[in-house]
Amino acid sequence: MKVLLDLCIVPLGVGVSISRYVAACERVISDAGLKCQLHANGTNIEGDWDAVLDAVKRCHETVHAMGAPRITTSIRINTRTDKEQTMEDKIDSVQKQLAGE
Numbered sequence: 001m002k003v004l005l006d007l008c009i010v011p012l013g014v015g016v017s018i019s020r021y022v023a024a025c026e027r028v029i030s031d032a033g034l035k036c037q038l039h040a041n042g043t044n045i046e047g048d049w050d051a052v053l054d055a056v057k058r059c060h061e062t063v064h065a066m067g068a069p070r071i072t073t074s075i076r077i078n079t080r081t082d083k084e085q086t087m088e089d090k091i092d093s094v095q096k097q098l099a100g101e
Contacts, residue, residue: 001049002084006076008042009059011068024066025059032058037087042074044087049079 011021026043029036032055034047045052056075063071078085 001079002047003049003052004078004085004087004090005045005052005056006042006074007045007056007059008074009063010072010074011063011066012070012072014068021063021066021068024062028058028062029055035087046087 007025009021009025011018014021022038022043026036026038029043029045032047032051034045034051034055036046037044045055056073060071060073078090
């Protein structure tokens, strides 16, 4: 099953800046061959359910290996059975509404 997942991983106990941990997770997701889009408060990931969740697990493992003693993660998951939908499809649909189409 294809999934669109919004991921926000926050390492705790590592100071205020977390950009190096975010960059490490972006590498994990990219190395997994998954489509992703970084945004200001997380990352959207698109792909096969198992592959996406495996990448989330590897992000946690990577961030812990970098020295983060604790991680809190927020995930929102979107699946559909009526059609295959991409991140771009969802954005395009809203933009059409804004344009009055």
